[in-house]
Amino acid sequence: MTSAPTPHPDEEYVVSRSASTLAFVESPVQLLNVLEWAYAHDAAPTGARPTGAAPLLDAVPPQRDRRPGPTPAADPPRIVVLPPTDPMSRGQLRRVASLARDEGYDVHWQEARGGSGAPLKALASLAAAVRGAERIVVGDPFSRFVQLLLAPARAAELVVVDDGTATMEFVAQLGRGERLRRWHRTGGGPAARARELVYAPVSGTARRRLTPGARRRVEVFTSMPVEALPGMELRVNDFAWTRSRFGPPRLTRGTDLVGTSLVETGVVDPARYLEAVRTLTREHGVTRYFAHRRESPEKLRALSEAAGLEIVRPDLPLELIARRGPIGRTVVSFPSTVVHTLPYALAGTGVTVAVRTVDPAWLTETASPRARGFLAGVTDTARDVRRLPAQAAPAAG
Structure with missing residues (x-):
């Protein structure tokens, strides 16, 4: 049986009084x-x-x-x-x-x-x-x-x-x-x-x-x-x-890559993902990897060793982190929420948000039938982003 987490001293428990x-x-x-x-x-x-x-x-x-x-x-x-x-x-x-x-x-x-x-x-x-x-x-x-x-x-x-x-x-x-x-x-x-x-x-x-x-x-x-x-x-x-509370951010010369939990949710093969990160790092000069909060320490350690990336584990949602800065002049992401939210949060800052589609060959055998179409839709409907050209699927292993 899993025990309940110990509350932080600053945490409060809800009261039942009504609110509109x-x-x-x-x-x-x-x-x-x-x-x-x-x-x-x-x-x-x-x-x-x-x-x-x-x-x-x-x-x-x-x-x-x-x-x-x-x-x-x-x-x-x-x-x-x-x-x-x-x-x-x-x-x-x-x-x-x-x-x-x-x-x-x-x-x-x-x-x-x-x-x-x-x-x-x-x-x-x-x-x-x-x-x-x-x-x-x-x-x-x-x-x-x-x-x-x-x-x-x-x-x-x-x-x-x-x-x-x-x-x-x-x-x-x-x-x-x-x-x-x-x-x-x-x-x-x-x-x-x-x-x-x-x-x-x-x-x-x-x-x-x-x-x-x-x-x-x-x-x-x-x-x-x-x-x-x-x-x-x-x-x-x-x-x-x-935008009213934070920024504009200081921009760095490097490119930042936003991590995803597609491996953790069983959608993308881990080896394919690692090779895709290595390719993006090499071709786009990525220096920092902003980890998703669900990514495991073992996976992040493997990414750092394989691609030579600085792994950043944000303590706030990426929209706030990016707006506060520093942030790269280019932010690359796989299909995810941030390709829709960052263009709003970083409007007028000069930051380019780029999206790299997920190759169907990266999907696991257990990925849901909806995965391919859904991820393509996330990419195709993003506004104010640069779409990176599709490449041959990297080989696993």
Whole structure:
């Protein structure tokens, strides 16, 4: 049995008192995007406010001179952090939570994983606040815990903020009427399918809660290129809060490479990935590798030794790290969230964001059928990026 992680001294446990706007986040990026959402909607508790709401998204990504439209002001959200168990994610969450508290937000820390009784204890602690909330903001609609929280919700308004490129798949699945399932997940064995069957009513309820209707407003606040469903409101997350608080950054002469967790999620073969990093390092003068928080120390050590890279383990989301600097004049990434977010966060700084597609030959035998098309879509729909020319797939081994 896994024991619950020991709380950090600065962490707080959530109280059940009601709030008109309640936000649930499980990752550093989700928490950052809640701050961006509040700033864009004139709902930040302190500091400078924007002159208007973020613009509505069209099917085509907006131009930089797009005029913002009006939107009602929102109350500052009470933010509930539901941390994962891995130390890197928890560390980044603490740092972003500290930034949020400095901005005047009410932030609470609720353990919901790690121990056998943690999920039930958390659900019991949060139930009254969920029922009393008029607006609920979530960062990961695929999260089973968030789906459980939505079951008793009576909120007339639900908001989904980005949890990376998963937002693209969320809107697509909702539009097709499919059950919510992460794009890189495969079917699993009989036990996994049995669990899915038992959990199906909860997942179905969450899907209905997240579908716009006559009595429910649904907003997606995103940097991703998604197309609105009937009745759904999409608004641009252009990282206005980040740009207002940090930078512009000092630029280095080298090229930085952004790491990915595609190996950890079983999508890309480790040997193929290592060789791809070596090739990018050699051809583009990469000097630093910004590790994804889920990348293992063993993998990072192998990358450093094979490519001679300086490995950087950021203590904040990359959008904040890049904006604060120093950062390379060119930032290279494989298909990932940052090819959509960094052009916003680094607008006007002179930094070029480049994307290197994932060759289909790099995919593992266990990669989901959706992997190839999804990763190609992430690359093809990125705006204001330089697309590196495709090359022959590097040989494994």
